[in-house]
Amino acid sequence: MLPDGFAGVTVAAAIEEWDSAAIEDGKAERGEVTLFIQPGKIRACCQFLKQKLQFERLSNVTAVDRLPAEPRFEIVYHLHSIERSERLRLVCRLGGGNPEIDSVVSVWSAADWYEREVFDLFGVAFKGHPNLKRLLMPEDWVGHPLRKDFPVHGKRYEYRDE
C-alpha cells in the first residue's frame, strides 16, 4: 500500500500501479526516497524498474543488521537512472532465522559480487545466484563478520596455567 505523501512520487506511484501489494512502506528524508518492498517481489520489481522506469544502473546491494529487532536484516538496493539523474533506495526486511531472498543478478549482472559480499559478511542467501560463495573472507571462515553478534576485536586471549 502506498504510504502517506507518496502519491506525488512518480516511481512509487508507478510501482503501486504495477502491483499494489509490492510496496510495504516508504519514507522520503533528506531528499532521498526509500521504498520498503515485499521480499518475495524484489526480482520482479527490479525488472519492472529497469525496463519501464529506466533504472539502468544498480549502484550497489548491501545489508544492515538490526539485531535484536525482528525482522533482523534489511537488504538495501541503491538504484540509479543516469538519464533522469535519479536515485532510489529499495529495502527488503528479512527475518533472522534463515534469511533468504531472490537474487537480482538476472536483472543487473553488477549484483553478482555485491550479493556475494552480503552472503559472505551477513550470511544472507540469494536464491538463483549463479555462483554464491564467499567473496572477501577465506572459504573456510566460520561466521559472518558484519553481523552485530560478531565481535569487533575478535576473541580475548586466554591465559592458562601450565
Add this chain to the structure above:
Amino acid sequence: MSEQGVENQRGERRMVLNMGPQHPSTHGVLRLILELEGETIRKAEPDIGFLHTGIEKQFEALPYQQAVTLTDRVDYLANLSNNLCYALAVEKLLDIEIPPRAQWMRVLLAELTRINSHLVWLGTQALDIGAMSVFLYCFREREDLLRIFEMFSGQRLMTSYIRIGGLALEPPRGWEKIVGKFINEFPGKVEEYENLLTENPIWKSRTVGVGHVPLDVLIDRGVTGPLLRAAGLDWDIRKAEPYCGYEHFQFDVPLRTGGDVYARYLVRLEEMRQSAGIVTQAMEGMPGGAWKADAPHVVLPDREKMKTQMEALIYHFKIVTEGFQVPEGEVYQVVEAPRGELGFFVVSDGSAKPYRVFMRTPSFGNLQALPDMIRDRLVADVIASMGSLDFVLGDVDR
C-alpha cells in the same frame, strides 16, 4: 599451473594459469584464474579479498570523527576524495552547513587528489606496458603533490584533512604560492607525457582496440567513472549531482567513443588538465571567512576560545570524551572519485558511533568488468586491460 589442464567440449586441453596474488602488474594483491588455449584467454575469474581488513566493521566501533582515519585507508591513492565523501554524508545527517571557504578548499584538494591518482595510474600503466621513463616523469610531479598534502595535513598519504564540519586545520601560511607554482607548471608537464605516449607507435599498438567492451555491458556490470566516459557516456557526478559547491566551477567532461585502453588514456589525460583548471578557479575565487562550520556541538573550538570561554571548554571536553550524537536516519552520498562513483551509505541510530557504514567503492564495481575485457584476447592484453581499469585493491577489498 595445472599440468593436466581442463578439457573443453571439443576435447581440447586448456591450461589453468594462476596470475597473482603476487604479480607486479596486479597493483596490489589480486589473483586471476585464467583458462588458456595457447596464448588465448577463454575464461578469467578474479579472486579478491586478500586485502580485506574489515574497515566497515571497524567503523561501528569508532566515534564519527575518529572514523575519518579509516576512510584514508580504503583507496590509498585518493584519500581526500574518501574523506570528502564520508564528511559530506555525515554532515547531511547532522544537517550542518559548511562555509564557502572550506568548500572551495575541499574542491581544490579533491582535484589535486584526482591529479595525484591519475599520475600514479599513468605511470604504472606505462610501466606495465614497457615505457619506463613515463613512470619517472609522473612520480616526479606526484612528489610535488605529496609535499603539498604534507604541508596541509602533516601527512603525505593518510591525510584525514577533510573532517566532519570543515577541515582539520587552518590552511598553512603560504599555500597559495606553492600550489600556484605547481598548477602553473602542470599543463606543460602533461604536454611532456603526451609527447612520450600519444603518438608513440608501440604505445598505440598495445592500447588501441584493446580491452573494448560495449557501453551497455559496462553499465550492466556496475562500471563507473572515466571508463564509461571513454566509451562515450556523458555522465560525471560533479555535473549530474553537484556536491560541495561544484556547480560554481566551469569545466568540461572529456569524452571519447573508442571504449578501449587508448580512449581511457586520453580521457584521464584530459581530466588532469580540467582538474588543474578547477584548482586555478578555486584559488582565484577563494572566499574569505571561516574554514569550519558554526556548529559548536560538532566542531572543536579554537584554542584561544578554550582559554577564555567556559562554554568552549565544555564543548571541547564533551566532543573529545564522548563524541557527538548524530540524528537517526540513513544517507547515501556519492562523489566523483578519480576512479568513478564513490558512495558512502551511513546508517545512524542516534548514538555517537555509526550503526553501519557501507562504502560503494568504484574499484569494486569496475573490476567486475575485467573478465569481459580479456575474454578471447591474448595474455599480453591482460596487463594493458587491467592497468586501464585503474583499480586499487585496498578499494576493492576494504
